[in-house]
Amino acid sequence: MVIGQTVKKWLRFTYGIPMLFLNGCAHSGLLLLEPRGLLSDTAVHYFTLDVGIMLLIIVPTALLAIWAMWRYRRGGRGAYRPDWSHSGRIELVVWGIPLVTVAVLSYLSIKAIYELNPYNPTILARTHKAAGRPLRVDVIATDWRWLFIYPRQHIASVNELVVPVHRPIRFRLTSTSVVNDFLIPQLVGMIDVMPGMRVKEAMVVNKPGHYLGFSADYSGAGLSWMHFDTHAVSVAQFRRFVAAARSSGRGLTDTGFNRFARPFIAVGGARQVFGRVQQGLFGHVVREVMRGKVWRTPMDMTENMVRYMKQQRAEQNAGEY
Amino acid sequence: MGRLSLRQIPYQNPILVGTFVFALILGAAIVGLVTYHKRWGVLWREWLTTVDHKKIGVMYCLIGLVMLFRGFIDALMIRTQQAIAVGPHSPGYLGALHGYLTPFHAGQIFTAHGLIMVVFAATPLLVGLMNIIVPLQIGARDMAYPYLNALGLWLTAAGAALVMVSLFIGNFAHGGWYGFVPYFELPYSPGVGVDYWLWAFQLSVLGTTLGSINLIATIVKMRAPGMTWMRMPIFTWASLSANLIALTTFPVLMVCLALLASDRYFGTHFYTAGMGGNLMLYNDLFWVWGHPEVYFLILPAFGMMSEIVPTFSEKTLFGYATMVIASFAIGGVSWGVWLHHFFTMAAAPSVNSFYSVTTMLVGIPTGVKVFNWIFTMYRGRVRFELPMMWAVLSLFLLLVGGLTGMMNAFATNDYMWHNGVFVVAHFHLMVLLIAASIFGSVEYWFPKVFGFKLEARWGKAFFWCIVLGTGWVFIPMFLLGFAGMTRRLDYIPYTQWGPYLRVMLVGMGFYILAVAFFFMHLYVSLRDRAKNRVGADAWGTSRSLEWMTHSPVPAYNFAFVPQVHARDEWAWRKEQGVADLKSGPYRDIHMPGNTGVPFVLGALALALAFALTWRIWWLSGLALALCVAVVIVRAFAEDTDTVISAQDVERAERRYHDGEVVPMEEPMGRPTPRPAT
Numbered sequence: 002m003v004i005g006q007t008v009k010k011w012l013r014f015t016y017g018i019p020m021l022f023l024n025g026c027a028h029s030g031l032l033l034l035e036p037r038g039l040l041s042d043t044a045v046h047y048f049t050l051d052v053g054i055m056l057l058i059i060v061p062t063a064l065l066a067i068w069a070m071w072r073y074r075r076g077g078r079g080a081y082r083p084d085w086s087h088s089g090r091i092e093l094v095v096w097g098i099p100l101v102t103v104a105v106l107s108y109l110s111i112k113a114i115y116e117l118n119p120y121n122p123t124i125l126a127r128t129h130k131a132a133g134r135p136l137r138v139d140v141i142a143t144d145w146r147w148l149f150i151y152p153r154q155h156i157a158s159v160n161e162l163v164v165p166v167h168r169p170i171r172f173r174l175t176s177t178s179v180v181n182d183f184l185i186p187q188l189v190g191m192i193d194v195m196p197g198m199r200v201k202e203a204m205v206v207n208k209p210g211h212y213l214g215f216s217a218d219y220s221g222a223g224l225s226w227m228h229f230d231t232h233a234v235s236v237a238q239f240r241r242f243v244a245a246a247r248s249s250g251r252g253l254t255d256t257g258f259n260r261f262a263r264p265f266i267a268v269g270g271a272r273q274v275f276g277r278v279q280q281g282l283f284g285h286v287v288r289e290v291m292r293g294k295v296w297r298t299p300m301d302m303t304e305n306m307v308r309y310m311k312q313q314r315a316e317q318n319a320g321e322y
Numbered sequence: 323m324g325r326l327s328l329r330q331i332p333y334q335n336p337i338l339v340g341t342f343v344f345a346l347i348l349g350a351a352i353v354g355l356v357t358y359h360k361r362w363g364v365l366w367r368e369w370l371t372t373v374d375h376k377k378i379g380v381m382y383c384l385i386g387l388v389m390l391f392r393g394f395i396d397a398l399m400i401r402t403q404q405a406i407a408v409g410p411h412s413p414g415y416l417g418a419l420h421g422y423l424t425p426f427h428a429g430q431i432f433t434a435h436g437l438i439m440v441v442f443a444a445t446p447l448l449v450g451l452m453n454i455i456v457p458l459q460i461g462a463r464d465m466a467y468p469y470l471n472a473l474g475l476w477l478t479a480a481g482a483a484l485v486m487v488s489l490f491i492g493n494f495a496h497g498g499w500y501g502f503v504p505y506f507e508l509p510y511s512p513g514v515g516v517d518y519w520l521w522a523f524q525l526s527v528l529g530t531t532l533g534s535i536n537l538i539a540t541i542v543k544m545r546a547p548g549m550t551w552m553r554m555p556i557f558t559w560a561s562l563s564a565n566l567i568a569l570t571t572f573p574v575l576m577v578c579l580a581l582l583a584s585d586r587y588f589g590t591h592f593y594t595a596g597m598g599g600n601l602m603l604y605n606d607l608f609w610v611w612g613h614p615e616v617y618f619l620i621l622p623a624f625g626m627m628s629e630i631v632p633t634f635s636e637k638t639l640f641g642y643a644t645m646v647i648a649s650f651a652i653g654g655v656s657w658g659v660w661l662h663h664f665f666t667m668a669a670a671p672s673v674n675s676f677y678s679v680t681t682m683l684v685g686i687p688t689g690v691k692v693f694n695w696i697f698t699m700y701r702g703r704v705r706f707e708l709p710m711m712w713a714v715l716s717l718f719l720l721l722v723g724g725l726t727g728m729m730n731a732f733a734t735n736d737y738m739w740h741n742g743v744f745v746v747a748h749f750h751l752m753v754l755l756i757a758a759s760i761f762g763s764v765e766y767w768f769p770k771v772f773g774f775k776l777e778a779r780w781g782k783a784f785f786w787c788i789v790l791g792t793g794w795v796f797i798p799m800f801l802l803g804f805a806g807m808t809r810r811l812d813y814i815p816y817t818q819w820g821p822y823l824r825v826m827l828v829g830m831g832f833y834i835l836a837v838a839f840f841f842m843h844l845y846v847s848l849r850d851r852a853k854n855r856v857g858a859d860a861w862g863t864s865r866s867l868e869w870m871t872h873s874p875v876p877a878y879n880f881a882f883v884p885q886v887h888a889r890d891e892w893a894w895r896k897e898q899g900v901a902d903l904k905s906g907p908y909r910d911i912h913m914p915g916n917t918g919v920p921f922v923l924g925a926l927a928l929a930l931a932f933a934l935t936w937r938i939w940w941l942s943g944l945a946l947a948l949c950v951a952v953v954i955v956r957a958f959a960e961d962t963d964t965v966i967s968a969q970d971v972e973r974a975e976r977r978y979h980d981g982e983v984v985p986m987e988e989p990m991g992r993p994t995p996r997p998a999t
Contacts, residue, residue, distance in 0.1 A: 045738075066695075106728065297512075
């Protein structure tokens with residue numbers, strides 16, 4: 002711990018270095034470096050430490066290389082010693098420096114991995130800022146939409162995640178077809194969302210606002226449109242969202258989900274809310290996929306995107322989805 | 323004809339039709355030129371049927387260059403698509419909503435780009451250079467298994483050809499070069515694309531595995547007398563460690579792909595999501611190969627740098643033993659890091675911690691290598707000729723690539739950008755490092771193989787365009803990584819990423835110039851070759867054994883097998899004044915004879931792979947049966963060797979001494995006279 006703190010104190014000086022490249026950060030769109038959540042904050046903290054320590058090694062090494070090349074260029078001032086090829090002292094240093102660096106970084110890395118363990122982030126327990134009982138959200142990735150189910154509230158929302166700020170969110174995630182990757186750059190890192198399996202992730206939002214989310218792993222033709230919006234709102238606003246969803250009256254049952262999960266490219270958005278979601282839908286989907294349920298991608302669906310979108314729109318208008 | 327029909331020819335796609343016309347014109351031009359100059363006989367006798375390691379190496383490099391060009395065109399298309407298709411109001415052409423590539427087409431392009439660059443460009447170029455240089459560096463006359471060597475080449479060529487065929491018949495895989503499961507299973511990829519990918523990959527895997535056996539056997543068994551382990555040139559050491567990696571990991575990939583083939587062809591459930599399949603199994607098997615493969619590529623590149631830097635620093639390599647240890651340390655650690663390719667798969671923190679630390683361990687020997695190159699230049703007399711310029715570029719790319727690599731190894735950083743373009747930028751810098759070393763060593767060893775140096779003016783223009791292009795493409799890409807941009811998008815949903823993507827086009831412009839300058843570089847060098855002729859020691863300050871024999875190297879490599887006295891044998895001999903190899907009267911030299919069997923086997927393998935792709939069962943069976951038959955027939959062949967007589971050797975040696983140019987394809991040797999029965 003003491004070492005960690007000393008290093009941290011030392012490194013405060015290097016914090017500015019990456020920032021030099023990022024001036025005007027707020028408007029740069031560099032989402033990963035503008036964290037707004039507890040976990041992303043922690044990740045960026047360790048990222049800065051990591052980069053700082055690495056730069057302490059890399060920059061002098063680069064300067065040493067340039068110096069050696071310049072001084073010992075042909076016609077330069079360096080003395081030419083063609084047979085000099087070994088020095089125990091230098092060998093010790095060249096093995097020692099990387100060894101010590103890697104040791105320090107390994108310590109920090111392991112510490113960070115436990116603090117940000119998606120199943121049980123210890124940082125969450127340590128900082129008691131997060132208030133209230135965790136909100137449970139079940140996430141199902143289909144081809145190519147995100148369904149966010151709030152199991153305690155019995156509501157669901159498509160491609161739009163609404164969460165209260167400062168309250169821990171506990172996700173359970175699965176996929177109906179192929180592997181997706183859940184990511185909200187400013188709030189939480191990537192987690193693979195796999196068919197027939199359940200993974201977990203946790204998140205706390207520090208600041209109300211609107212955050213973009215993406216699917217990162219390649220899942221097919223609709224991937225580029227598989228982004229979603231995250232709204233971090235006050236507790237009162239969240240209650241209003243739940244109430245509005247409930248009053249929408251649309252239900253989502255196991256059989257309804259079978260229709261919903263067919264391939265759909267969310268061009269132009271795909272927001273919907275469901276007011277009555279069947280109990281245990283998430284577990285049902287995981288079990289179905291494990292038993293071999295498959296939503297096939299039609300062979301020719303993406304060969305002509307314009308034609309396919311027309312067809313999809315027609316089906317949508319006919320109330321198929 | 324299985325699934326094959328005329329409907330599978332993509333004549334509606336103007337891009338592919340254009341490519342087809344271009345390929346047709348190019349092919350016709352080549353056929354015309356060969357016919358006009360009446361070179362079909364020479365082509366067959368001296369190249370297609372050769373077992374000479376130098377010619378095989380040259381052909382490997384040619385395949386690599388052609389595929390490098392193809393991969394570059396793919397990259398160009400990805401970059402333009404991403405620069406156009408930004409936001410919902412961007413225009414769309416050719417059936418795409420935005421940009422000019424539909425998701426299906428864009429998917430094929432980034433898949434082909436990845437597979438081609440790793441497996442059909444970098445690998446053949448490196449294998450080719452190892453083929454040419456390793457036997458020369460250890461004073462051998464050929465590889466341990468010359469026939470196997472040719473077979474490896476033609477299997478690789480068949481794989482490359484299959485990838486090219488997929489352009490014009492059917493389509494290619496469209497989900498990433500390393501094949502996601504269950505995405506590559508039938509329900510999500512029903513077309514032949516994945517099958518093309520599968521069999522092209524398998525062919526190259528087979529070729530590379532055979533090549534690695536050969537190189538290991540050659541290095542272990544065929545070193546010249548006096549060349550102890552610790553006198554071996556550093557590039558040979560690097561090749562040895564690289565091929566040990568290849569031999570231990572490529573078979574794993576073969577199994578991994580075979581299981582996927584079984585899923586697709588027999589309906590098994592190895593990697594499916596349901597029915598007891600396990601997609602983790604695929605990831606494990608693939609990356610148990612995939613990460614060591616990275617070091618299989620980079621270790622020879624490090625070896626090349628370790629040859630170039632001392633030559634142009636006019637000084638012994640600093641810390642030879644350390645370099646050897648570092649190479650094997652990298653090779654050793656490479657087997658234990660693969661899980662970092664799925665840090666985000668929600669493994670327990672203890673598991674991620676383990677692989678985070680092992681991955682960082684790679685940084686130690688790599689860092690040592692960097693310092694050793696710097697201390698080789700230290701107290702030297704550094705000459706910045708083209709090979710050295712490339713080596714220096716590699717060094718700096720390694721510093722940036724190493725920095726970003728260490729950032730990725732830090733698992734929680736990886737959570738932020740695992741499937742993002744930050745990782746893409748990182749590994750492109752690493753592969754560019756490999757490419758820079760390859761270009762450097764082509765400049766460096768070209769005079770050894772062909773007898774003349776490449777000219778410097780266009781070469782320098784080429785070099786600087788690569789430097790500028792790399793900066794303009796990859797600095798924005800790193801920033802995009804921080805902007806949270808994910809990989810493999812064919813449409814950019816977040817418009818703030820747009821400006822960076824457009825800036826990258828400037829870099830692509832420099833890369834296009836670089837390609838043009840590269841062709842000029844080759845053309846001018848060929849045109850002015852008479853001016854740039856060199857003797858045995860092309861650079862004047864080289865240190866290892868290959869610079870002792872003539873340039874271009876005669877078919878028999880060394881008229882007399884050299885006796886090795888020192889680590890830098892050639893430098894030692896120059897100091898001692900014993901540069902002449904001749905140590906008595908010339909003797910007959912026993913050499914492997916040319917054979918067309920490997921070429922035929924390659925062609926049959928191509929037919930087999932094509933038939934399997936299209937599920938043309940009769941052709942698959944026929945091609946497989948013929949393969950087996952040819953191998954059996956070959957096993958009974960008795961006169962597989964030739965002898966170059968003492969007179970022939972003497973005549974050739976005299977011509978070299980007179981400074982005459984001996985063309986590489988000049989036939990030498992004749993079949994062994996059958997003993998009279």
